[in-house]
Every structure is written in C-alpha cells, then in structure tokens.
Amino acid sequence: MTDNLFESFSLNDTITLQNRILMAPLTRCMADENLVPTDLMAQYYGRRADAGLIISEAAIIRPDGQGYPNTPGIFNQEQIEGWKKITTAVHLNGGKIFAQLWHTGRIAHSHFSGVTTVAPSAIAKSGTVARMRELTYEVPKAVNQEEIAQLIVDYANAAQNAIKAGFDGVEIHGANGYLIDQFLHHDTNRRDDEFGGTPENMVRFPLAVVDAIINAIGNEKTALRVSPGAYVNLAGDDRDRQVFDYLLPELEKRNLAYLHIGIFDDSQEFEYLNGTASSYVRGHYKNTLVGVGSYTAESASDAIDNNQFDLIAIGRPFIANPDYVAKVRKNEPLVEYSEEMLASLV
Template identity: 40%
Template sequence: MKQSVQEKLFETVQFGSWNLRTRTAMAPMTRCFADDQTGVVGPDVVEYYRKRAADNIGLIITEGTVISPQGKGNPGVPGLYSSEQIAAWKKVTEAVHAEGGTIIAQIWHVGRLTHHELTGGLPPQAPSAIQAEGLVHRFRKPYDVPEEMSIEDIQEVVRQFAQAAKNAIKAGFDGVEIHGAHGYLIDQFNSDLTNKRTDRYGGDFAQRLTFMKEVLASVINAIGADRTLIRFSLMKDGYSDKIMENPEEAIRTFTEAFKEVGVKMIHPSTAMMDFTEVFADGKTLHQLVRKYWDGVSIGVGNLNQEIAEQALREGTIDIAAFGRPLLANPDFLHRIKNGEELIEYDVNKHLGTLV
C-alpha cells in the first residue's frame, strides 16, 4: 500500500536519548526577543515555544543562545551563562514539557561576526585577526577587526561551551545543539578563508577541525553523546556561495572527525541552498552525508512535507527540520495532517513578531 504524505513524518522515533512524537524538528532561527542587556527570555518566548510543542513537533531546537558575552553577535539574543538566563529558560522548558515536547538549546559563539558595542566593549574573538566584510546583522555597523585567540583563549571558550551545555541541562533542556556552521566561531576555525594559524589549530582541513573536535569532546564529556547534536556546513564563509573544494572529501573528513570524538547525531546545514540542490557527484548534501554517516541525521533546507516524506522514506535523513513554515504556522503539523492551507511566511509580518 502506498504511503500517504503524512505517514513517515508522523512516526514516533528514538533520536539519541529522546523519544520523539514525530520525525519533525523546529529548525533553529535567530529571533532576538531576549532582553538586550541581560540576555534573559520573557513570557512571550515561553509561549512561542509552547505553541510548537502543542503541535506535536518532535524536536524543538531553540534560536542560537550565546555561551558568553563575547560570543554575542546580534542585539536581543539570549544567553546560557548566567543564573538569571538559566532561570528564565527553565520556564520555557517546563512549558514545552507540559505539552509533551522535547527541546534542546542551540549553543553559539559568533566569533568575529560582531562589534564591541554588542559584547560589552570586548573585542571579537577569532582564529585569525581577519575582519569580516559587511555589516553586523540587525546592528548595521561594520564588523570589528577581531583579536587572534591565544591558546588560553581557545581553552576558555571550549570550557564555556561545556559549561553552557551543563547550564542547559540545569535549565531543563533535553540536550544541546552546538552551532558549528554559517561562518560563526567553529566554522571560522574550519575555513581556510578565516583560519591562517600555524599552530595545531591551523593547517590542512582535517587539522583545522581540531577546535571543533575539542568543543564536541568537552560537551559530550559534560552531558553525554546521546544529548549532543552538531550543526555543520560546507560553506566556506557563512551564508556565501563559497563551497568547500571537493565537497565529498570534506564530508568524509567531517564524519571521520565526528566518529573520532564519539558524536552520534548530526545536523548538516545547506545554508543558502535548498535541500534538493546537487552538491557533487549528482547527489544532494544529505545524500553525500549518508554515504559516509550511518548515525542519525537531521535534514533541513526549505523543506516541504512532500520532499521531507520522500527523504525520510529513502533513509537519507531521520528527522525533517522546518523553519519559516513554523514561524508563520504554530499549528504547522495540524494543518498538514488535516490538509489545511498553510499561511505563507511574510518577512514583513513574521520577522519582527513572535506568533
């Protein structure tokens, strides 16, 4: 019997330590609704995530949540480094769990992509002192020239990632996603455009992954591999169109690094490309990843339910992540299950509001 568009999406699934109600995820999306001075989320954020949990979304991944004041790159982003932030997030996780949902915190450090006015006067941190082009997102001032991180700086940030993961568990989160994509700090170490170091954190691609591996190992040691997810990308400079040379070899190198430190769950990001776009050898990013990765994997990239259903059936991905449709439709799964029309995402309406 031919499966309907709903059948695979609406399966329950074991994903790491989480028993998910559906094979769906809410993709992490920067919303900037925390208090800008304290990084504390309020009641509107509690209700925002509660609604998605009530819709039976399998896994909710929060907006990027910074691990330190120096990791902040946008006004109004939340943090997970103070007792006040932890207490505020606890209200979110309690609301989600009351609806039967599962929620993890995306922990984040933007590296060079910031300005000293956002970091309390502190200079941006980066693998090398290379200034990013353009303006700070939502702040509209040129990026500062970053300071090249010392070995002690690197070790401190690794510790901060682990502490943020511990803080997430204390706040009631079911785990964390480490943001290693889109041109932020971990990605800056991975890319030859932003990492010109000559010590053990520089060198060829495999060697440049050292910082990422140390962050992963520290977080896994802190909270366990079955509660740790890593998001990564093949883009060389954030959301640009610069794809790493030999994408398939890059994926093989990434997956070898993940296996080396005990990663079980990954979230490959297509960045500005769609899920169905070909990366190399006639295959999409997620098809290439599956060639080298037999662990669990989240798929993302302007998915609709038909494309997601097919990818799930084929085993290319284990979980389908949706972003903008969930911003516009808090009852997204209810609508597609019942064949109801979706509200189309409108940047002018939905970017600046919490529906």
C-alpha cells in the first residue's frame, strides 16, 4: 500500500503539494551552448508535472561554477527566459517546481568558464571530469573573504532570478561534495580563518548563503540539500559529525520549506553518524525532511509511515517513467531505468 504518498502536504502557509512524491534533481547536460534551457527541456519537465514538486536539475549561479558540459545557468536574462518556458509548462500541467542552485566549487573546471576554479581550500580532487574524461581536475584557488562575500551575493541574485523565471522556490545545493558542502567537511576545508577549523566557522558560509536567499525571496521559498555523510567528491572525517551537529539546529530555526538529504543510496551507513544519513538528520532536525536514495514507492511509503522523513524524492525512475506518479497510483509496472536513457530527453 502506498496511499500515504498521494496525500497533499503543506510545506508552509503558501505552498501545498498535491502529493508527497518529488522529482529529484537530475543532471541531464542538455542545455544549449550558452547554458540556456531548451524547448525540449520544457517538454521533459512538463510531462512530469504530476509530481508533488519537481526539483530542477542543478542550475549554475555564475560561470565559474560549471563542472559538467551543457549544464544550465541561471545568471543571465537569456537563461531566465529559457527557464520561463519550463516553469510555464509545469504550471500549465498543474505542477510546482523549485530551482536547484549550484556552484560546483573544486569540481568546476576552467575549460568551461576560462577562469580559475574556486573552493574553500586549494586542494584538488583526484581524477578526471565526469563526462569529459580528457580533463583532469585542477587545483582550485582558496577564496578570500571578499570573494566569499561576492559568492553570497551571487547565490541571492540567482534565487531572485529563479523567482523571475517563475519558479515556486529554490533548493540550495549544499550536498554531494560541491562548493557549499566543501565548506562543511574537513577533507576540503583546511582554512584557519573564520570560515574553517571549528563547527561554528565551517557553517558560517553555508548559513550566510541560506540567510541571504531567505532575505531575497523568503524562507517559505527556500530549501537546502545536505550530505552529512561524505560519500562522493570528498572523503569523510569523524570530525564532520560535529559540524552537522551544529548546523542542523541552526537550519531548523530558519523554517525552511524543507531539508533534502543528498545521498545515492540511503541504506549506506556512516560510522561517524552512527547509521544512515537520513536517520542521523531526522534525529537532529524536526522540520520537513525529504528522503532520497534508491527507494521504491513501497519502501518510501513505509519510511514515511515510520517517520523517517516526510517526503520522498525519486530520481532515475522519473527519467524512465514520465508518468511515474500515475503508474504508482494505479500499481502499474514501471519501465526500468538504463544508462542509454541519458542520451535523450523523453
């Protein structure tokens, strides 16, 4: 039984979702050469509007945040106009959509922007760039205080651009080893100023971004994705637990639209979290929580019944099944996802 997935859910006084099933952010690398969303992308999102909420693929807040080819931006007017086609398609079909705001930090590459990559500390990721294996990751520039201040402004501007483009709100990408997450983990944050070294300092920049966006568009339209358990793009450290112990109550005070776990498989356990990422966050955060990570409709329904989280974000099955929500509601078989599906938008 999955009846609870089809209950409406109020994020707050201004946003009510038609069901508890969210479409997770899925990087598709299908924007044009100017990082402008296309008509095909509008059709793709419009077909999935029966989700309670669509979280868009991550949108770059400024040129130096790009780490993958053809990922859409949200920092100029042409991009805003492209996104308007997408939000219009979703709204015409009765859906709601948040923009995920993204800066990849040390996962970015100067190949895309022509400028130096930036991060909390000058520590390169090993290996080659995803989807462009000919590129090796570069040593980033450690941002100074003036550059940090500008990043905060750029995040807030991107949030305002999202609202201009017709989005119902924004999800700040603070997970999966990208810029904000890099400040929250000792592996990538080796700073000795007020932005590193202690939990209070390591959360300073992420919270400043959250507060700037709240001031720009309102807390009811602001959400955040976090990865307390390091599992991709950086390594975990036992001290990371103290950082998130400090961060989560601070986030709870801000009455966000929701908090979203960043994890590919929520059965993965982390010794320094004493279990899974979602169980750890639920134990430290009492407001609306979005679970994700290889759940089926049935296992997600059980998890919601057990108060593990309030909403479920579904990823790859939404690529394979534009009508995912209808199929689950009718208990119809799903098309199985395969890597070949990444080659086109359907």
